[in-house]
Amino acid sequence: MRFLLLAAALLCAAPADAQDRKRDRAGEFDYYVLSLSWSPSWCAQEKGRDDAGQCDPGRALGFTVHGLWPQHEQGWPSDCRTDARDPSRRETRQMANLMGSGGLAWYQWKKHGRCSGLSAHDYFATMREAAERVHLPDVLQRLSRDVTLPADVVEAAFLETNPAMTRDGITVTCRDRALQEVRICLTRDLEPRACAPDSRRDCRGSIQMPAPR
Numbered sequence: 001m002r003f004l005l006l007a008a009a010l011l012c013a014a015p016a017d018a019q020d021r022k023r024d025r026a027g028e029f030d031y032y033v034l035s036l037s038w039s040p041s042w043c044a045q046e047k048g049r050d051d052a053g054q055c056d057p058g059r060a061l062g063f064t065v066h067g068l069w070p071q072h073e074q075g076w077p078s079d080c081r082t083d084a085r086d087p088s089r090r091e092t093r094q095m096a097n098l099m100g101s102g103g104l105a106w107y108q109w110k111k112h113g114r115c116s117g118l119s120a121h122d123y124f125a126t127m128r129e130a131a132e133r134v135h136l137p138d139v140l141q142r143l144s145r146d147v148t149l150p151a152d153v154v155e156a157a158f159l160e161t162n163p164a165m166t167r168d169g170i171t172v173t174c175r176d177r178a179l180q181e182v183r184i185c186l187t188r189d190l191e192p193r194a195c196a197p198d199s200r201r202d203c204r205g206s207i208q209m210p211a212p213r
Contacts, residue, residue: 026082027117029070031193032186034130037066039100040210041178053101060212062141064100066181067108068127070115073196080115087120095124098131130190135161143211151179151203158182168194174203178210 039062043055054061070077087109095105105124113123137157151172159165169192171183180203185195 024077024080024115026080026084026115029077029115029188030073031071031188031196032130032190033069033071033195033199034127034134034184034186035066035069036063036131036134036136036182036184037100038062038179038181038209039064040212041175041180041208042100044178044210045175053096053103057213061100062143062212063136063182065098065127065131066104067112068116068123068130069112071185071196071199074198077115078111082114082117084114084119086110087124091120091124095127098128126190130186133186133190134158134184137161140209143209146208146210148206148208151205151207154179154182154207154209155202158184162192165192166194168200171195171200172203172207173201174207177206178208179203 039054054064087106089102092102092105092109094102096102099105099108109120109123113120116123116126118126137160140154140157151174154172155167155170158170159167165184169185171185173180173183183195183199185193185199187193
């Protein structure tokens with residue numbers, strides 16, 4: 001009797017396991033999220049202060065690309081298996097001008113890029129193209145002093161600079177009441193689209209924006 005119950009439990013669990021594996025297959029996703037990190041907030045954190053690549057004094061970075069993330073309409077794949085070779089150190093170093101450091105480029109490839117179904121070269125090229133299609137608001141990029149402002153103002157600045165975007169297609173996130181990221185949802189062809197409900201987690205109220213240094 002116990003054997004029959006165990007067998008039944010295993011049979012019931014199999015479809016769910018298979019579904020989980022299917023959701024993490026390289027190339028099987030619905031859209032992208034382009035995540036733009038506010039570098040001064042990252043560098044003000046304990047981990048960021050040890051990031052010599054991104055947070056060296058004088059770099060004065062504003063928005064950098066955190067990653068380009070394949071998404072499902074509900075949830076997202078990660079750490080997918082792929083036959084694509086990993087990027088070389090040279091390839092990851094070449095992403096430092098966009099992402100702040102080559103180490104982040106490697107991490108993003110490992111966790112998210114492998115799920116794109118692209119080669120490392122094409123994934124990084126797609127990330128660059130996605131970033132080029134998004135116009136950064138000058139008023140934020142040229143910030144000369146620390147400010148506190150409503151999170152809605154950051155969102156509105158992006159919407160004004162990118163008329164094709166909608167409020168449902170952009171999310172502003174914060175950590176410890178400081179601007180963390182601006183996340184922009186894009187189709188697989190890199191056109192603006194609405195984010196799925198589980199990607200809409202806007203920060204509310206006023207947030208701090210430390211100035212680039």
